[in-house]
Amino acid sequence: MHLKPTAQEGPFTADSFYERLAKWIAVDDQLSEDDLPHCTKLTKIIINTFKREYTKMVDDIQNSLGCVALTIDIWSQMSLAAHMAITAHYIALATDGQLVLQSCLIAFQRLKGSHTGKHLAEVVWQVINELKIVGYAIQLDKPVY
Numbered sequence: 001m002h003l004k005p006t007a008q009e010g011p012f013t014a015d016s017f018y019e020r021l022a023k024w025i026a027v028d029d030q031l032s033e034d035d036l037p038h039c040t041k042l043t044k045i046i047i048n049t050f051k052r053e054y055t056k057m058v059d060d061i062q063n064s065l066g067c068v069a070l071t072i073d074i075w076s077q078m079s080l081a082a083h084m085a086i087t088a089h090y091i092a093l094a095t096d097g098q099l100v101l102q103s104c105l106i107a108f109q110r111l112k113g114s115h116t117g118k119h120l121a122e123v124v125w126q127v128i129n130e131l132k133i134v135g136y137a138i139q140l141d142k143p144v145y
Contacts, residue, residue: 064090082111
């Protein structure tokens with residue numbers, strides 16, 4: 001059975017997932033205990049999905065047309081734990097031949113250590129090096145201090 005999403009279902013939430021799962025179980029009527037994935041199976045599915053999507057994202061960025069621009073935001077929580085988010089912006093060629101501006105979050109991580117320009121540059125360097133986009137003309141929208 002294939003459940004089609006409808007406009008009445010609203011946004012995806014944990015509760016809406018459980019409702020749809022319950023409907024699927026009730027309607028399918030052939031579900032056995034072996035069909036329900038254990039948490040280790042779900043973990044494996046999540047990790048494999050992440051790896052597949054991450055590889056696609058890296059390929060898309062590496063095949064972008066022109067420069068890759070980065071926007072970087074750093075903030076601290078009340079507990080003084082600092083975080084950095086890095087978003088890549090680039091132009092891609094759509095299947096219809098149109099140029100499309102793409103944006104994707106390429107890093108979200110906790111910052112450990114001081115917030116000196118040198119340390120922040122090292123973190124950014126590590127991210128762009130991992131993505132293998134060091135050779136591109138990287139443009140930061142603001143200097144990081």
